[in-house]
Amino acid sequence: MDQIIKVICAVQDDATKPPFAEEARGDVSIAEFQEASALRFGLRDLAIYKFVLERNGCYLRILDNTKTFESEQIQSGDRLIFCRFEHLPDSVFFPGDLVMYTLTLLIPNISPNPQYFIYLNEPCERNPEAVYFANPITNGRLKFDNFLKDKLQQQVSVAAIDRLIEEWCKEIELGHPATTLRLKR
Numbered sequence: 581m582d583q584i585i586k587v588i589c590a591v592q593d594d595a596t597k598p599p600f601a602e603e604a605r606g607d608v609s610i611a612e613f614q615e616a617s618a619l620r621f622g623l624r625d626l627a628i629y630k631f632v633l634e635r636n637g638c639y640l641r642i643l644d645n646t647k648t649f650e651s652e653q654i655q656s657g658d659r660l661i662f663c664r665f666e667h668l669p670d671s672v673f674f675p676g677d678l679v680m681y682t683l684t685l686l687i688p689n690i691s692p693n694p695q696y697f698i699y700l701n702e703p704c705e706r707n708p709e710a711v712y713f714a715n716p717i718t719n720g721r722l723k724f725d726n727f728l729k730d731k732l733q734q735q736v737s738v739a740a741i742d743r744l745i746e747e748w749c750k751e752i753e754l755g756h757p758a759t760t761l762r763l764k765r
Contacts, residue, residue, distance in 0.1 A: 585649050586656045589617045592632075592663040597621045599659075606650035610643045613660075623662060632672055634659040639669045666719060666726065670699040673718045677701060679757060681708075683748050686762040687732070693760075694731045696724065700752070709749040721745070728763075740764060 583606050590599035600620065604613055614631045623629065631643045635658050643652055643660070654660070663669075671678060678699040685694050698720070704711045712720040724745065728736045744761055751759040 583650075584656075585654055585658075587654065588659045589620075590659060590661050591621055591623070592661050592667060604649055606648060608649050609645070610647055610649070610652060611645040613649070614643075614645065617660070618662070621662065628664055629662045630665055630668060630672075632661045632663045632668070634661050639663075639671045642668070642672050666723060668719075670712075670718070674699065674701040674704055679705065681748075681752050682758045683744070684758070684760040685731075685744075686760060690731065694727075696727050705752055705755070707749075708752045709745060713745050713749070736763070 584603050585606060586601060586603050588599050588601055591597040602613075602617070610631065614626070618626055618629075631645070633640045633643055633652070633654065635655070639661070643654075678701055681698050681700060683696045685696070687694065698708075698712060700708060700712060712718055713724065714721065721741070725736070725741060728741065740763060744763065747761055748759050
C-alpha cells in the first residue's frame, strides 16, 4: 500500500489564492495532482505556470508531469508551488551551491540605484552569457529586460542591454560577486 504524503500547495506571489494542505498517495501522478490543484485555485492557463518543489524554504526543481510523487521523491511537509515561468528562481535551473551576483546600475535621475541579482553555480560562472542570459530555458535575458523596463518605465535599447550583459558577464567570469555599471540609454 502506498504511503500518504501530506503537502502544501500554493501559488507564488498571489495573496488572493491562499495555500492549502492536501494528501496524496505516492503513486499519484504529478500531472493529475497539478490539474486538481489548479482547479482548486481557479488557474485557467496552466501553460504559463511550472509546478515547483519547495523544501525547507528552497525551490529545488521543476516537477516532471510524467512522474509520480514517489518517483519525484516528494515528502510530507514539502510545498508544491505554481510559479509563473518568468518568475522561476535561478535555483530550479542550477543545482548545487549557488553564488549571488549583484549588478548595481547607475542611471541618471533614478535613486536609489537599482540592483539586480542572479544566482549561479560554478559551471554557469564560467560562461554566464551563454548558460544564463542566452538560454531559452532560464529566460535570463527576458528577466533582465523586464527588470529594466520596470525600473525605468520605458523600453531600453537592445544595444544598451547587450552592453550591460556583456560587461557584467566579464566581471562574473573574473569572480567578482558585485559589479556597478552605468546605463547609457
